[in-house]
Amino acid sequence: MSKTKDKKKAGKTGGKTGGKSVGKSLADQADKYKLYQKSVQEPEHEMDFFEQAYKEAFDRPAKVLREDFCGTFAVCCEWVKQEGRTAYGVDLDDEPLNWGRANNLAKLKPEQQERVTLIKDDVRTNSTPKAHILAAQNFSFWYFKTREELVDYFKIAHGNLADDGIMVMDMMGGGECITDDQNDVRKVGNFKYIWEQATYDPITHDASFYIHFKFKDGSKLKKAFEYHWRFWTIPEVRELLEQAGFSQVHVYWEGTDKDGEGDGEWSRKTKTTSEPCWIAYIVAVK
Numbered sequence: 001m002s003k004t005k006d007k008k009k010a011g012k013t014g015g016k017t018g019g020k021s022v023g024k025s026l027a028d029q030a031d032k033y034k035l036y037q038k039s040v041q042e043p044e045h046e047m048d049f050f051e052q053a054y055k056e057a058f059d060r061p062a063k064v065l066r067e068d069f070c071g072t073f074a075v076c077c078e079w080v081k082q083e084g085r086t087a088y089g090v091d092l093d094d095e096p097l098n099w100g101r102a103n104n105l106a107k108l109k110p111e112q113q114e115r116v117t118l119i120k121d122d123v124r125t126n127s128t129p130k131a132h133i134l135a136a137q138n139f140s141f142w143y144f145k146t147r148e149e150l151v152d153y154f155k156i157a158h159g160n161l162a163d164d165g166i167m168v169m170d171m172m173g174g175g176e177c178i179t180d181d182q183n184d185v186r187k188v189g190n191f192k193y194i195w196e197q198a199t200y201d202p203i204t205h206d207a208s209f210y211i212h213f214k215f216k217d218g219s220k221l222k223k224a225f226e227y228h229w230r231f232w233t234i235p236e237v238r239e240l241l242e243q244a245g246f247s248q249v250h251v252y253w254e255g256t257d258k259d260g261e262g263d264g265e266w267s268r269k270t271k272t273t274s275e276p277c278w279i280a281y282i283v284a285v286k
C-alpha cells in the first residue's frame with residue numbers, strides 16, 4: 001500500500017483485473033487483494049533489504065523471519081524460497097490470511113509451504129520461535145496511537161527476537177504526506193491505483209488514508225482499503241524503540257540518481273535534507 005511502494009514500483013506494470021462477465025463492471029469482478037499486491041507489494045525488494053540490514057548488523061545470513069501484520073503474507077512466501085529458512089506470519093484477520101493461503105502459499109512448492117506458519121492473533125503475543133528478523137511493514141505499527149501502546153508493542157517485539165535479531169519497519173513523511181485531500185494516482189497495467197491522503201490532524205497526528213482502484217470502464221472500487229493511524233515521526237519511534245530495550249536504532253535512507261530520483265540503494269544515515277515525500281526504513285537491533 002501507499003507511498004513506499006509507489007516509489008519502489010515506479011515503472012512496473014500490473015496485470016489483468018479479471019475476465020469479462022455479462023452485466024458486471026470491472027470493479028464488480030475485481031479481487032482487491034490481487035490489485036493491492038500488483039500495486040504496492042514488492043517482496044523481492046523487501047528480501048534484498050532484509051538481507052542487507054541483517055548482514056550490516058550481524059555479518060551473517062538470517063534464517064527465521066516473523067512478519068507482524070502479515071496480511072496476505074507475501075513476504076513470508078518470498079522468504080522461504082531460499083532453503084533452510086522459516087517464516088511466521090501473524091495477523092488478526094482471517095480474510096487476508098485465507099486469501100494468502102489460496103493465492104500466495106498455494107504457489108509455493110510443498111516443501112516450502114511447510115516452512116511457513118500462520119498465526120491468527122494479535123501481534124502482541126509471544127507465539128512464535130525467536131526470530132532473526134521481525135518485520136512490520138507498510139506502516140502497520142501506526143495502528144498503535146499512544147506511546148504506551150507503541151512501547152508495549154516494541155517490548156513484545158523485542159522479546160520475540162533472538163539475541164542476534166533485528167526489527168525492520170518502514171515509515172513515510174514529508175509535507176505532501178500531511179496535506180489533506182491529496183491523491184496519488186498511478187497506472188498499474190489496466191487499472192489505476194489511487195492512494196488518498198484524506199485527513200491529517202496536526203494536534204493529534206491522527207491521519208486517515210484510503211486505497212481506491214479505478215478501471216477502464218469507469219467503474220471504481222472505492223475505499224478498497226482504509227487506514228486510520230497515528231502519524232508517528234522518526235525521532236519519536238527511535239526513542240520508544242530505545243525505551244523498549246533495543247540496543248541500536250538505525251535509519252536507512254534511499255540514495256538518489258543524477259536526476260534526483262530514488263536509486264534503490266539504502267544506507268544508514270544520521271542526518272538528511274527535507275523532501276516533499278519520503279520513505280525510510282527503521283532497523284532496530286536487539
Ligand SMILES: C[S@@+](CC[C@H](N)C(=O)[O-])C[C@H]1O[C@@H](n2cnc3c(N)ncnc32)[C@H](O)[C@@H]1O
Nearest residue numbers: 069070071091092093096121122123137138140
Ligand atoms: C496495512 S495492512 C499490512 C499488510 C502487509 N503487512 C503489507 O505489507 O501489505 C495491516 C494488517 O495488519 C492487521 N492488523 C491490524 N492490527 C493488528 C494487530 N493488533 N495484530 C495483528 N494484526 C493486525 C490487519 O488485519 C491488516 O491485515
